[in-house]
Amino acid sequence: MRKLTWFAGGFAMMCLLLVLGAPVGYLVIPGVPLLLGWQKCQPKSREDWVELRGCHPRRYFVWQVCRRGMTVAAGCVAGLCWFSIYYYMVCLPAQxxxxxxxxxxxxISQPQMTTTGSYSLVVRLDGGADLRLNAPESWQDVQLGDHVQVEGQVEHAPFTYGDELLYFTAKGVFLMASCDQAPTVERPRVLPWAEWPAWVAQRLKEGVETAFDQTVAPMAVAVTLGDKTGLSDGAYQDMTRAGVLHAAVVSGLHISFLVGVLTLCCRGSRRWGIALIPVLFFYAFMAGATPSAFRAVWMQGTVLAVPWVRREQDSPSALALALLVLLMFNPYSVASVGLQLSFLSVMGILLITGRIYTRMTKPLEDWKNRTGWRRLVRRGWQWVSASISASLGAMALTTPLCGFLFGQVSLVAPLVNILVLWALTALMVCALGLGFLALCLPGVATLLGQGAGVLGHYALWVIHQFGTLPHGVLDMNNPYHVIWLVGVYAVGGLVLWGSVRTVQMVLAGGGLAAALALPVGLSALTVAQSDLMVVGLDVGQGSSTLLLTGDATVLVDCGGSLSTSAGDIAADYLNSVGRDGVDVLLLTHLDEDHFNGVERLLDRIEVGQVLVPDSDLDQEQAQTLEGWLEERDIPCQWVGDETELALETLNIRVIPPLGSGTTNEEGLSALCTVNDFDVLITGDADSYVEHMIVRYFVIPNIELLVVGHHGSADSTGTELLGWARPELGILSVGEDNPYGHPDDETLERLHRSGVEVHRTDLEGTVTVVVQGDQVGIW
Incomplete structure (x- = not known):
């Protein structure tokens, strides 16, 4: 690797440490020994260098380490200086x-409707800074290039690592604002040239939506422009679990394929090759000017420019230069997950893809000069090996980061990438052509889109099958899975850099598979031997509670606020304990934080029956739910009276709606009993509904309370606590939620009543295991 690679690494590391708020002064500690070692081992002349390399291998090794370390240190110093300059020139004025x-x-961006019904857009202020604006419905007709003026509340984006930074500051948007009035709009006669890429992207998106059917169009837009807003929640979760979400982010895969097609159209001319570079940059701006797109364009641009400057192609140096350019424009972009994954995937491909390919094709080297069927087999195996080695190389460095950031790692990603990437890249090319054609000849484009849409339907079908596959994803919140993944990396290292035979490789693979299946068997045995397991799943700001006995499975509510659907979280947990279905799904009410994971759950596992309060019949969600259940032939009971359920040893008394007003007061409650252990779940009931419960229903002294309404101030009142006298409490609440849950008063009431509370925002998923008189919590 070139010096530029080490320098860029140090530059990026310093920027990341500063964004994280780490004390960078401690870097002086390793810097001093590196400097001293470099000065001591530095050869004074060419003869000294030859002697050093030939006769003093240990000293030569130390010199090489120190030399590279000093290059990294120089990058760190440059990164510190540039970050400081950028902060004082850009960030302080924004504050x-x-x-x-x-x-x-x-x-400068088309207004997009948010989940709350407002509109989100980016405005480039007259002073030059970019501002993200949340605006009311009256802004829906605002277009790209419009000059707007409105009174609003402006805040600066946070400059420390967090979700807001990932989406805004890392993209160069340092101001955030909101307004509640319509703007004064001045529409220019000619669109400013800086908005042309976004305008072309919007027209292309409209053309793609015209050419393809409603099922394929969102996928076609995603793989062409990186715009995932049209993907359904189910398709997005499928792509995430199948490990192909990167296909919906414009990166090296898209740029390389586009360059190949354009080069073919130019008949491979070197002169036209250099002319493609501006086209690629224009396309990167169309795709939202993401770091991954610019990284890919920069690297492809160097490949196209190499013949003109008569230099050797050096991929590591091109990657390092691309990183430096991006960080020079905005050092905060180092915190972008897209940038991190993009660069790590390319680094993995450069470092180990070739070695994996060599290892995989080595057994068929003897067939190199063979003809007939052996030649066909060898060519086919080479293609499979190239696909697998590229996927594994890209995953080698990104997998630990994905596990850390998203809490899960896809096991089926290499296979799914082989099956669908060719279809998605072909769909991208078709979408580019048909999207522009639809602007002129919509009928012809729609007709051709029916044929090209087969690619999208195929890809979506494969992704859905693997995205809903049991055990297709590792939960990295499970320490055992982390240890198993470390073992995989250790075995992979021995295979690639050690002298491991084929038989040993097969045995190691079998051992890893058995080790992965072991916790499932042990968890299933734990459930079978327990009288009852109550699991408060960590779904963020929402609720999803599992009750498991030896033969029965009940899920109460299925909603949350995490990027991973509550349905996936529940299905994954059930798979991890050897269950593939739910006997009863009880929905206390149909608010989003108790309901938004239901569709995904129905896609993943079998559900025996569903219970819903009859007070929700008039809601839009109720009609949606009925449609889902009719498609799958699942019975639904609308509960208006007290209902008893007997599931082997588990008895459930469903308490009907007792209040009036909002859906919280008109929801269901449930008293679940196994032997002498009682669990009370009240949904989002307030203190009035709790009063009605203890007044009109027989509530025994319970052992476990699922704290109502996420610990809000108007629930879990003194009357309920005094009557039921729970010993344990599970509080399902999201970390740093905007509602201030749990309320301090509620926590104080629980403490005074002697309730031992376990919170999902602090402990993650909470599991209570009951076996005879013994109760365990973890």
Whole structure:
């Protein structure tokens, strides 16, 4: 690798440490020994260098380490200086632009409707800074290039590592604002040239939606422009679990394929090859100017420019230069997950893909000069090996980061990539052509889109099959899975860099498979031997509670706020304990935080029956739920009276709606009993509903309370606690949620009542195991 690679690594490391708020002064500690070692071992002349390399291998090794370390140190110093300059030139002025003021600028992104019904867009202020604006419905007709003016509340984006930074500051948007009034709009006669890429992207998106059917169009838009807003929640979760979400982010895969097609159209001309570079940059801006797109364009640009400058192609140096350029424009972009995954995937491909390919094709080297069927087999195996080695190389460095950031790792990703990447890249090319054609000849484009849409239907079908496959994803919150993954890396290292025979490889693979299946068997045995397991799943700000006995499975509510659907979380947990279905799904009410994971759950596992309060019949969610259940032929009971369920040793008394007003007061409650152990679940009931429960129903002294309404101030009142006298409490609540849950008063009431509370925001998934008189919690 070139010096530039080590320098860029140090530059990026310093920027990341500063964004994380780490004390960078401690880097001086390893820097001093590196400097001393470099000065001591530095050869004074060429003869000294030859002697050093030939006669003093240990000293030569130390010199090489120190030399590279000093290059990294130089990058760190440069990164510190540039970050400081950028902070004082860009960030500090942004911090000064806060408060109620007039927002005046040009719209540079098409307004997008959010889940709350408002509109989100980016405005480039007259002063040059970019501002993300949350606006009311009256902004829906605002278009790209419009000059707008409105009164609003401006805040600066946080400059420390967090979710807001990942989405805004890392993209160069340092100001955030909100307004509640319609803007004054001035529409230009000619669209500013800086908005042309976004305008072309919007027209292309409209053309793609015209050419393809409603099922394929969102996928076609995603793989062409990186716009995932049209993907359904189910398709997005399938792509995440199948390990192909990267196909919906414009990166090296898309740029390389596009360059290949354009080069073919130019008949491989070197002159036209250099002319493609501006086209690629324009496409990167169309795709949202993401770091992954610019990284890919920069590297492809160097490949196209190499023949003109008469230099050797050096992929590591091109990758390092791309990273430096991106960080020079915005050092905060180092915190972008897209940038991190993009660069790590390319580094993995450069480092180990070739070695994996060599190892995989080595057994058929003797067939190199053979003809007939042996030649066909060898060519086919080479293609499979190239696909697998590229996927494994890209995953080698990104897998630990994905596990750390997202809490899961896809086991089926290599296979799914082989099966669908060719179809998705072909769909991208078709979408580019048909999207522009649809703007002129929509009928012809729609007709051709029916044929090209087969690629999308195939890809979606494969992704769905593997995305809903049991045990297709590792839960990295499970320490055993982390240890298993470390073992996989250890075995992989021995296979690639050690002298491991084929038989040993097969035995190691079998051992890893058995080790992965072991915790499932042990968990299933734990459930079978227990009288009852109550599991408060960590779904963020929501609720999803499992009750498991030896023969029965009940899920109460299925909703949450995490990026991973509550349905996937519940299905994965059930798979991990050897269950593939739910006997009863009880929905206390149909608010999003108790309901938004149901569709995904129905896609993943079998559900015996569903219980819903009859007070929700008039809601839109109720009609949606009925449609899902009719498609799958699942019976649904709308509960208006007290209902008893007997599932082997588990008895459930469903308490009907007792209040009126919001859905919280009109929800169901459930008293679940196994032997002498009682569990009370009240959903989002307030203190009035709790009063009605203890007044009109026989509530015994319970052992476990699922704390109502995520610990809000108006639930879990003194009357209920005094009557039921719970010993344990599970509190399902999201970390740093905007509602302030749990309320301090509620926690104090629980403490005074002697309830031992376990919170999902602090402990993750909470499991209570009952076996005879013994109760265990973890």
């Amino acid at each position: 000064a632009c806060v408060g109620e003021q007039t927002i005046s600028g040009t719209v």
